[in-house]
Amino acid sequence: MDEGREFLRSQVNNAIMQHRALLENLQQHARQAEDRRFADLCQRHVPLMQQHQLTLEQYGESIGAEGEKGLKKALGAALGMARDAADAMRETDFLRLVGDVVMIRQAQDTFATFAAAGRQIGETRLAEIGQMGEREHDAMQREFNHLVQAMFVEHYHGAAVSAGGSHRGR
Secondary structure: OOOHHHHHHHHHHHHHHHHHHHHHHHHHHHHHHHHHHHHHOOOOOHHHHHHEEEHHHHHHHHOOOOOOOHHHHHHHHHHHHHHHHHHHOOHHHHHHHHHHHHHHHHHHHHHHHHHHHHHHHHHHHHHHHHHHHHHHHHHHHHHHHHHHHHHHHHHHHHHEEOOOOOOEEE
């Protein structure tokens, strides 16, 4: 396992790829969701997630991380295709939304680690990025969880949601 600055660079590279996958999910789900609430929720968060992605990439460049170049970019693309295939097989907005919640939580954990570790190792910019990302992903996660809970109850009661966001019982 890497140590020191190499370890930091590898972890930032991982975060860049992980966050890119989340961003791509949100963009795709904003386009394909049948439930208007889900599409709107994704679309509302895309600009902020794009900012986070850019911030991570700029920080990565500043410490000499490779970002999404070379083998890691290819791996990320392969993982993205596998994720897209899994999404297509799941087919329901509810399951896509649950998957997004998992990815958001993973990003929260990464940013929380960056915040705490950045302070401990004296990497101020890492700590700042971590604090901002953790705070904003926490808020995002609450919104996504709220919709998951609402959709869970609706599915339990047999409510169907049309593309326009209206509910109709079965």
